[in-house]
Amino acid sequence: MTLPQGLRIGYIVPQFPGQTHIFFWREIKALEAMGHEVHVFSTRKPPPRLMSHAWTAEAMARTTYLGRANPLFALNAAAKLVPQGLPKWLLQEPSAFTKDILISLAAADRLRAAAQRLKLDHIHAHSAARAAFIAALSHHMGGPRYSLTLHGPLSDYGSGQRFKWRDASFATIITQKLMDEVHAELGPDLPDRMLIRPMGVDTDVLSRQTPYQPPEHGRPIRIFSCARLNIVKGHQDLMSATRQLIDQGVDVRVEIAGEDDNGGTGYRAELEAHLKKLRLQDHVKLLGAISAEDVRTKLEAAHLFVLASWHEPLGVAYMEAMSMGVPTIGTDAGGVKELISDGATGYLVEPKNPGQLARTIRSLVGSPEALLRLSREGRAHIEQHFRAELGAETLVAEITRLQDAPI
Template structure:
């Protein structure tokens, strides 16, 4: 049985339900994963329902409590004997940045180093054999520092384009024991940009859903003329999720003669005081006030309720590494219309489990939505195929099994 650290930055956030599911699956496989995070979530809004009562299980590196400060300081001081390694790992050695930029970045690098010392100390205290990091940004840098200070091995999961995760990727990956990427597309990108810096083992293991938690209570019923078509979307309120395009598509759907309503689950990063206000104004301007409902952040069981009653799931993301919200809809046997952004085509088979359109094309999005709504037999068939697709490839137990196997067979 492996006792290891499971590092997720600013955990738990509204989009982090997958990590709880994977932690549960890893425990069922006989491991002892212990969640650790850089700090408490920075975004406003309530703690996700699935995390209620679980916060005490998470160890936060920042800010340290009084009992941790001395041990962290001693661990940091001991690292001075690894000065050259630390300079290389921090990206300072041989950096192309001008001296002024390097000096400006020193306080941030020092903070990450101290967090790494805190992680090394906690890993030693808990008897961890490994640290798995679900990020390639600052959390990976923290794990790299902890590795240099204590020798504890770490691994990475890449969830999106490398450009999203900041500098110093070569050092983070070169020192990792192994890595997981969630799509073949991301693997190709990593191989192109990190040639010579990849660990020996890099495996593709998609994220997944807990299928037992996303199973219909009643059979799916397609939309019928004379009733209101229910469309559901789920994703944080951020321009990258394409909600504006979805609203414009809905306007076209209604203008085509389909009586449709859209419900969107998710909140912005400012507890409803940010991008939500932009969307609310657009809803008014498009004359959709009575047709669009913004639910805000909702618990998993409410997501299931919405998917149980909807006729169609739609997501218009400009970039989507894979799409757990799409997975949840497919698991519930709901036909999907989505943008062919990022890794979505790996998930949704065009014309089989849903329809795909290019991002930023609200007219084509509307056409695809109307096509599914007006063809009930096609809608039901796509929903059934989606469930089968999830069962075969995107069960959360598969990603947990991949991580379990890699930790059990170190390089």
């Protein structure tokens, strides 16, 4: 498909660039490689310990931070909505919604002014939380059309969902499961164009330098996991499974990359306590937030990738591992089964079930043929369905479709 060049796209990501934001950076680069201008906006900077990538400095230098709430600026911004009667309607909404709108007003006006100055054709919010509020309000103030992407359950993204979606030109949603949930909850308030477009990875960068090799007999099994440190990511279950494997005589070495949302002062302490309780200090290492380059190096050396999430909308970390040809074990939770076909491109276990996880790991590492097959099939699946360029192409195609349509 040949797509036109020369769009000016505003791109909003909350707290950019955070530890899990490599996907957004890849998509920005893919858009630019297609010949489009991308102007990056964010609500505010993430905590310093969560900014671990080699591209962090470049990303921050080119990001416009829209800032915190300012009562005076909010009043000035609200005045721009008076001709539409929106403030009166706004006050009829629940208090949580009204509060979120008031917090977002000043940032929305800054975005509107920036869009006018930069002559942006469109604004895309990679969130259904405050970033979507800001994009929607900016549009109501006279700013350009906007769209949004839903990356997880609506319940994770706060109030005002009908307001955020009602005037969007289109939306992308990462899984069919989430699409069904959104239609059931928001129905007539959704835009006409709703597309399933999963996140993607750079399969050229995330490719092996050396062929995958199963573990050697008598040598430790190297397991890598990568996700922020949060109870729903199931790292504690991987630790418990590791303890079971060691007790069964299986020598396992686990490395977990990622940090908690407080930059190391939150859930990390509970994981460290769990690790000590299980006496796993010599077998499990918490690496903290590491760069994309270091993630790639760890994947190259791993025999298995395991992420035992209690809930996962889809899972970029799984994609990265599979792209690197690392046999992958996930959980049958959320939309993961739309990414991993159990027994074909990876394996799925029940969430919160360390025993089943341990049995699956032990079975897999005892079958070199199965590991080699998963390495091949997982990589092929990602190349075909989850390349980063696919998301960029979808955005460009949808924005281009709007160019001749009236605002």
